Amino acid sequence: MIPWLVGLGAVIVCGLGWYAWSLTSQLKSLENKRSKAKQDAMMGIKVLIDSYLDNQVDRSECLLRIRVLLDAHHADWLTTLELPRFDEISQAILAMPFGEARQQIDVSTRREHDATRRQLLQIHEADLESELQRLKEWVNR
Secondary structure, three states: OHHHHHHHHHHHHHHHHHHHHHHHHHHHHHHHHHHHHHHHHHHHHHHHHHHHHOOOOOHHHHHHHHHHHHHHHOOOHHHHOOOHHHHHHHHHHHHOOOOHHHHHOOHHHHHHHHHHHHHHHHHOHHHHHHHHHHHHHHHHO
8 A cells, every 4th residue: 555655646746846847848938938029129129219310210100119119028117217208209199199090080180290299309309319329228238
């Protein structure tokens, strides 16, 4: 009877050991995927900043994309980095309809939103460029 219990105990311990190893492997795989996604997001932010500074893209759209990547992959960016103008302007642009919702508003309202975006970007251009340079340095670290 005792050898049978020892054998059963060994099987249970081996089963639990295998299960723990399996969970650990899954966790490492998940951490690697998150790390890769974060690296890809950082590279995307860098490319977007360069495009913004070189006037290669629609600036308001670019700010939104940077904001989305930061929010998704660095939830603490608002407290870690001091980017008040970027935060203010990206929040203002996010408050306006975009995508399909933008397509459904009338043309005059769309023009007003476009004018507001351009005005915000012009008024705060120097601050935005300075903050984006700082963000780029942070991304490169």
